[in-house]
Amino acid sequence: MPDLTPDEFRTLGHLFVDAVADARAGIGRRPVRDTVEPGTVRARFDREAAEEPSPLAGFPALVEAVTGDADTRWQHPGFHAFFPANASLTSLLGDLLSGAAGAQGMLWSTSPACTEVEQAVTDQLARGLGLPEAFTHDGGGGGSIQDSASSAALVALTAALHRAAPDPGTGWRARGVTGRERVYVSPDTHSSLAKAVRVAGLGAAGLRTVACVPGTRAMDPAALRAAMRADVADGCVPVLVCATVGTTSTGASDPVGAIVEVAAEHGAWVHVDAAWAGVAALCPEHRWVLDGVAGADSFCTDAHKWLLTAFDASLLWVRDAAVLPAALSITPPYLRDAASDSGAVVDFRDWQIPLGRRFRALKLWAVLHGQGLSGLRAHLRGHIALAAELARRIRDHDGLELAGEPVLSLVCLRATAGDAATRNLLERVNADGRVLLSGTEIDGSPVVRVAFGSVATTRDDLETLWEILIARS
Amino acid sequence: MPDLTPDEFRTLGHLFVDAVADARAGIGRRPVRDTVEPGTVRARFDREAAEEPSPLAGFPALVEAVTGDADTRWQHPGFHAFFPANASLTSLLGDLLSGAAGAQGMLWSTSPACTEVEQAVTDQLARGLGLPEAFTHDGGGGGSIQDSASSAALVALTAALHRAAPDPGTGWRARGVTGRERVYVSPDTHSSLAKAVRVAGLGAAGLRTVACVPGTRAMDPAALRAAMRADVADGCVPVLVCATVGTTSTGASDPVGAIVEVAAEHGAWVHVDAAWAGVAALCPEHRWVLDGVAGADSFCTDAHKWLLTAFDASLLWVRDAAVLPAALSITPPYLRDAASDSGAVVDFRDWQIPLGRRFRALKLWAVLHGQGLSGLRAHLRGHIALAAELARRIRDHDGLELAGEPVLSLVCLRATAGDAATRNLLERVNADGRVLLSGTEIDGSPVVRVAFGSVATTRDDLETLWEILIARS
Structure with missing residues (x-):
């Protein structure tokens, strides 16, 4: 047999599990990032x-x-760079079962288990987060697991384009985009939205970057209203607004509720990209991340960033379960299926760009099972406390300053000596090898980001980071 | 710590590995498909x-x-339905290391290992398949691992759209699609192409279904030429032709070489979708699946279908490594990177729709390591031999007939008694519970597909299938 026998797998699997355990146990003694030449x-x-x-x-x-x-x-x-990628050992156990099942959840009938566990687990998680019941499968909407927030944004955009022009004979599905559709973002919206707009055929011309409220990093609803009205006056069609909760650069949030109101004037889809921050809604004290989301059309947060679930597991909820299949379904004879035709089931292939799909709900279910909501809250709160403590120290330190108030587990800082010193600081801190930070820019000036969130990060790691920051600043 | 300790993982990992081994050892005694009510x-x-x-x-x-x-x-x-989804135990071992690494290969610098192993392994596999050296990273092109052939097709389409209108100020990236772009498929091209065309904003109007050579299921190059010329005369732009090698319905193949010649008249991109059949090129006697591919722009085959590699692992090779980043790259400050700016590295985020990416090359590497090319050939040849044997028996049996010559490991058959009998046959065979077949249509008539390819399928399973086919026909 051109594969391992189950017994060979048993023996080797134990070896591999041991290798993983050893690697995790020793990871803190290695550099965060190796220095290596390309090639x-x-x-x-x-x-x-x-x-x-x-x-x-x-x-x-x-x-x-x-x-x-x-x-x-x-x-x-x-690792405090970018945002975390929580490949928890808990989720790896679920992922192992998923790989072994080797199920293709494209249709309900090709794996009822894959489909329905995903429905159940996203419904449970919606309730844990405090999303409105309308976003659950029980409530007429529903959640799905996408590979990434980028893909979730593209899926939401296709749904928005279809909803804006649903006629089977003359709408988006029939004639494509017209070049008059407009998508609204802020200067800090993640670049995946611009990529989705490009892939969807709207081009840079289809992307409107709406100014922020002066002095903030939050989209200005008045500017959004003005932009939409101007576009409509020009014969354009406002199709989608992306409201971000927790931007990648600084953790800023757009005013979702106000954006929903403005979008409603033109029937535009509101997609909430809370890829990193959204999971914080599991903690009642951070449920502000859902402010206004009740009026949105879709909501995305990544279990694979900060919710202990190994990549890929981006969660996309929509309020109207019918709109994604309406936008994306195409059924050749070899995918025709009695259960699908009955209308009694969800076929998740119609909720995503690809056809095939893994049983990703198993790793998320393993996390919910093994940690419970209380464990997830402890995980989130631990990192948020580290960020608060780091911010406190920065405030008290002469050579460093906050580039803004910390947001959840994200701290943005700079050297008080100016831009060159800030750039140097990032370089020197990362050269140490024990920590890794990333940089961004605010209004053209460099900023150092500290994004707590690795599963293994503890109070000791804050001390290490602080020691290095002080020594190199 | 809100996760397992490495030692807890060690203990539990052994338990989970044993559960996987037990499940695989016993899978043949369970029904292929459970009968279950929705919900x-x-x-x-x-x-x-x-x-x-x-x-x-x-x-x-x-x-x-x-x-x-x-x-x-x-x-x-x-399981002989659809096409296989080879979640080999070998690949699961590699996937476990991948999950544990938890690397994000979006940029070279965010995981040089992830990026370069993917380059190396896709180069090795290109050579194993016999793809021209131009498709390797060493040769100026390169391979990448996508989640699915659907996504690979969408990526190829974005590259084609950019190449057809590359001007930064007035081209596809700037103004989007114009409604005049045309994509050419055959009636049997996989529905993922129609989906890609829809997602890319071309609408059904952008999709031209080119007739087959009469009496065959292969696209007619003369009809393609006529369609392209008519479109150009109408002011439209031929952007991409999808040539399929091994269609989903019947395993038919389009004449890639002739299509390449026709496409060249208009500078259209030729994407070869060999999602299922392409891996057969590892066997010299089946290398016909690459006929004409040397002239194509992109080539896709799925390691996760019939090459022992657990989903997802769709391989997309392009001849020009520069065109995907040119089409898809967008770089905000938080993704700016010295290695990227140097031009000395590949950032695979620009070869795909999502931003984040798993270290999927590890599972493919594990397969190459653990099976060798000789093991992969044995795997493929085993299923091809089963298909030949099944076809021989059908030819000799009164109640059944071939719907065409078998293609590699795919056999299409019908009941000699007609369409109703064929539909009944599929239903009755699947009701047995020991095998699962799927159906399709040829010219509106039902056909039963037998797609050999599961890792565990042996000669005994052919006997079981035959016994059931005879008893139910």
Whole structure:
């Protein structure tokens, strides 16, 4: 048999599990990011794949030999760059069952288990977050697991384009975009929206960047209203507004409720991108992240960022379960199915860009099962407390300053000595090897971001970070 | 810590590995597809997620209790429906390391290991398949791992749209699609192309279905030429042709070489969708699946269908490594990166729709390592031999007939008694529970498909299938 037997897998699986456990136990002693020249890893491969099999028992050591000095360790306790990518060991257990099931959840009938667990788990999580019941499958909407917030945004945009021109004979599905559709973002909206707009065929011309309320990083509803009215006067069609809760750069949030009101004047879809921050709604004291979301059409937050669930697991909820299939369904004979035709089931292929889909709900279910909502709250609160403590220290330190109030677990800071010093600070801190931070710009000036969120990050790691920040600033 | 400790993971990981091994060892004794009413699985979940953690040791049994009577078992040896989804135990080992690494390969710098292993492994596989060196990273093109052939098609389409109108100020990226772009498919091209065309904003109007050579299921190059010329005369722009090698319905193939010649008259992109059949090029005697591909712009085949690699792992090669980033790159300040700016590295985020990406190359590498090219060929040849044997028996049997010559591991058949009998046959065979077949239509008439390809399928399973086919026909 050209695969392992179950018994061979049993033996090797134990070895691999041990390798993973050992790697996690030792990760804090390694650099967060290796320094490596481009091409180093590729050069270690033969031109041709081997003709004959090699024993898999040696594979973990081979991977270490080939890549061990050329990695960026997102699971390292000192990883505070970008946003986290919580590949918790808990979720890996669920993911192992998912891989083993090897189910294709494209149709309900191709894996009722995959489909219905996803419905149940996203419904449970919607309630845990405090989303309106309308966003649940029980309530006429529903959640789905996408690969990323980028794809979720593209899916929402297709739904918005269809809703704006639903006629089967003359609408979006029939004639495509017209070049008059407009999508509204703020200067800090994630670049995935611009990418979705490009992929959807609207071009840069279709993207309107609405100014922020002066002195803030939040979209100005008055400016949005003015932009929409001007566009309508020009013969354009406001199709979608993306309201961000927790921007990538600084953690700022747009006023979702006010945006919903403005969008309603033109029937535009409101997509809320809370990719990073949204999961904080599990904690009642942070439920402000859902302010205004009750009026939105879609809401996205990533379980794979800060909710202990290994990539990929981006959660997209919509208020109207019918609109995604209406926008995206195409049924050739080989996908025709009695259960689908009955209308009694959800076929998740029609909720996403690809056709095939993994049983991703299993890893999320494992997290809910193994941690409980209380464990998830403790996880979130731990990082938020670290951010508050770091912010307190920065306020009391002469050489550093906050670039704004911390938002949840994100702290933005700069050197008081100016832009060059801030750039130097980022470079020198990262050169230490024990922590990794990332940079961004606010109004053209550099800012250093500290995004707490790795599963392994503890109070000790804050002390390490602080020590390095002080020494290098 | 709101996650397992490495030692807890070690213990539980062994338990989960054992559960996977037991499930695989026993899968053949279960039905391929459970019969279950919609809503059954959902009804077993509480409305709210539990507040407190539960021991993960009980999770495999819980999953079995909730979903064990409501699954479609794609890894079952009697699964011959659709195309296979090879979640080999070999690849699961690699996937476990991938999950544990938890790397985000969006930029080279965010995981040099993820990026370069993907480059190396897709280069090795390109050579194993016999793709021209131009499709390798070494040769100026390159491969990437996408989630699915659907996404690969959409990526190819964005590249084609950009190449057809590259001007930064007035081209596709700036003004979007114009409504005059045309994409060419055959009646049997996979529906993912129609979906990509829709998502890209071209609408059904942008999709031209080109007739087949009479009496075949292969696109007629003369009809393609006529369609393109008529479109150009109408002021339209031929942007992309999808040539399929191994259609989903019947395994038919379009004449890629001739299509390449026609497309060249108008500078249209040729995308080759060989999602299922392409991997057969590993066997010299089946290398015809690459006929004409040397002239194409992109080539897609799925490692997750028939190449032992757990979903998702769709391989997309392009001849020009620069065109995907040119089409898809958008760089906000928080993604700016010195290595990227140097031009010395590949950032795979610009080769795909999403931003984030898993270290999927590890599971493919594990397969190459653990099976070798010789093992992969044995895997493919085993299923192809089963198809040949089944076809031989059908030819000799009065009640059944081939709907066409078998293609690789796919056999299409019907009942000699006519359409109603064919529909009944499919229903009755699947009701047995030991095998699962799927149906399609050829010229409006039902056809039963037998797609061999599950990792566990052996000669014994052919005997079982044959016994059931005879008994139910």
